[in-house]
Amino acid sequence: MKKIILLFFLLAVLIDQGYSQATLAITADDSKLTISRHIYGQFAEHLGHCIYGGFWVDPNLPVAKQDRIRLDIVEALKKIKIPNLRWPGGCFADEYHWRDGIGVASQRPKMVNTNWGGVTEDNSFGTHEFLELCGLLKCEPYITGNVGSGTVDEMSKWVEYLNFDGESPTTSLRKTNGHPAPFKVNFWGVGNESWGCGGNMTAEFYSDQFRRYASFAKDYPGAPLKKIATGPSDGDYHWMETCMKNIGTRMWGISLHNYTIPTGSWSKKGSATSFSDDEYFKTLKNCLRMEEFVTKHSAIMDKYDAAKKVALVVDEWGIWTDPEPGTNPGFLYQQNSLRDALIAATTLNIFNNHCDRVKMANLAQTVNVLQALILTDKEKMLLTPTYHVFDLYKVHQDAKYLHIQLNSPDFESNGDKIPAINVSASIDSNKVIHISLVNLDAHKNISIRTGLKGLNWKTVTGQILNSEKITDINTFQNPDKLKLASFTGAKKAGDDLLAELPAHSVVVLTLK
Template sequence: MKKSVQILIVIGLLCAINRLSYAQTAKATISNDSKLIISKHIYGQFAEHLGRGIYDGFWVDKNMPVKKQDRIRLDIVEALKKIKIPNLRWPGGCFADEYHWRDGIGPRLSRPKMVNTNWGGVVEDNSFGTHEFLQLCNLLGCEPYISGNVGSGTVQEMSNWIEYLNFDGTSPMTAMRAQNGHPKPYNVTFWGVGNESWGCGGNMTPEYYSNEFRRYAAFAKNYPNATLKKIATGPSDADYNWTESLMKNVGTRMWGLALHHYTLPTGDWKDKGSATKFTREDYFKTMQNTLKMEELVTKHSAIMDKYDPNKKVALVVDEWGIWTNVEPGTNPGFLFQQNSLRDALIAGTNLNIFNNHCERVKMACLAQAVNVLQSLILTKKEKMVLTPTYHIFDMYKVHQDARLLPIKLDAPDFEMNGQKIPAINASASQDAAGKIHISFVNIDATKAIEVKADMGDMKWDTVDGQILTSANLTDINTFENPNKLKIAAFSGAKKSGNNVIVTLPAHSVVVLELK
């Protein structure tokens, strides 16, 4: 009897080991049959007049001991140039619909001050305005994306701003531009017609906003060398009725439809959870919430397909990222939060989703670039730190304007308390030089996963890689220890026939290069 029990125990242990082994193995198939391009504009950024994003972020005191051009902080510029940010959205956000552009041009000392009623009630001196923003974009080598004021502005105000920026001729607007130091036009093409018009931008219904968009857009003129890409306020999260209404009533009059979706760790706007102090259960729920982006993009795209089967209208996810409670002791209206390994996994996951939906998703903007929400960069006086999220954009820049390689995954689940989510996600592309890049995210908190990826008929000889991970999901980069999380060389991948076999450590992001 005792021997039989021992045999049963051994068999049970073997079965458990087999199940564990299976749970740590995944298969992928990567095909070469797509002509779709992953637009570089998916890797865009957002800089709102909010907290320390513009003032004391990009735009600093003239006496601050850092390298500057005018008052633009150049160490930030160089860091963002390195990751090749393709566009920068400005001036908001909610701020856009209370911003009047003429207050931000001309001699700085004579510009009127304004109250930022959306973000902390602070008084701004308007020293950072249109010309300063476009100078910043020029230094960054990126395209400007301007959000116009529909909420508290007028059709004429937006029309005049566009003329001021883009007309190459003689008019009162161009004379004013020349007087302010820029005789030639800026040729700004990305133009947001309002922001969150369902909320802070005017509390409009979709039907009312559809009519407003058509009215504003009619006077948003194209000028030579500046054909506008007009981006409409799109839905918040799962507001599918908004998308339906805009597609029905506006359709291809817009270049893009903007979707906003933030990852809330708790799912509760009143208490969103900490950026740095969270349990494994909190982490699991956060990843559940961020993976909803796949469902949102899929369902909104399906509605758009009904009215636009040729996919002329882009889905523009121009606000996304994790939103937590602010750091203790900071202004609640400034939305300053730290940035952990968890945030890097969120960034990699969302970028994989956008890449795989590049047929419809043509543009996205992380919220936000500096010192606000899921920042790429944090500053403290003259100090600057690159966040884990920054390193993801550095690793993923290889996908910009590369050809999508569709990937199918057969992977295990990450399980907790009887709930399951996919443990890994991925996207793949081939660049103009023929190099193949595969980005993997293993969100499992404890388990390494081996992936066997079938590369089909694609030719390649070597595989190299990079990895971002750390000992703890809560690990962060600080001003005292700015390199705790940084990109490292990765040697956990090998060639086997025409398969690539890669072992992804727990809670890691890996980008492979095959050539």
């Protein structure tokens, strides 16, 4: 009786001190599923200072450059092994005419970016510059064609310009512009957000347009196209149903766009840096809707594509807040807090756990826009908390997916609740196991016991991203306030793994 009383006493103490418990089972089954590296893709639109003033800088800026490509950004992105980069948009893609961005830079016509700030661009960053950037990054280019204001011939000739190794007026132009060999670009988006800024089309009209554009976007030797259709926004299941019915497996993938809006309102989204515990909770609840959208859209895809040949491509995702005060509202510049890192980690766990259908994704956006990995201020550069999540999670790229069963305590706020813990796991080609764990609870540490069936391991190490406050950010004055640290809160206990996850933290464990 005394032992039982003591046990209840200790449990009460733990609860009082803000501790909670979760259980996890990880199984090495016969699944052939792989977590595609392309889930960790990025997005660079002609928007604000993502391209101009981000990747592509003034020749006089005192930073290391190749041509005008900023090399400290390149090195940072190479470190996290970004697999692909989506360009030129976004809404910008459907007003972009590729021929304006080739040839001698000083002779290129200027254009007005009507979607983002009404600024005039000189087209000095175009197709060749983008592909030079991808070469430096050692990533695959993902080009979005202009369906909204362009023509079938325009997109067809862009594909020919980049991918054909024979003789034609278009390839002669490429050679004149300094690139005799074809670039062999595989990933092509056929329009962007055609239900909105890309033309305000109906699903029926767009799906016919896709078939038309895709018919003239040709495969050339050594460069088979992976054509990606404009898919739905959020829960527009009619759009998905229509495209799957009318296009089917004529496409390599179909996109899904979903942003986490803290308030749920596009007119007043909420601050990136100043938010209450209740606002934090509501933001995370909105983030977790990605699970619902991916699940329901995948079910529709299964009706028409049981073999899962068509990829779900979540090529715009992330948190979208109000712009930072004092900045151009059309430039979508926002700070990046620990909350954003938790959103990134949670979303990537969702994608990993749906890797049977989600084969590609692109965070919006890479530099200086929305949930950016990198922020710059003239010659200064900083890595955001979200960057550090991608650094942690790169171990999952092209690793074998491990099946999980999670029993999580709830994170409660004002009578509402969400799961406090989310997880994904993989095993790489060297038989090293990686488990990514997120504790969303703003106040409670959570202990988690994990059983690993059919998996051999002897040691555990880890890294953690955490900070004192969920509103903490990196600044140019203090760029390393949030950074990765060693995690020592995990141990082997018999055949199980025990870990103590601090409140509002991201942890990746390595088991060997």
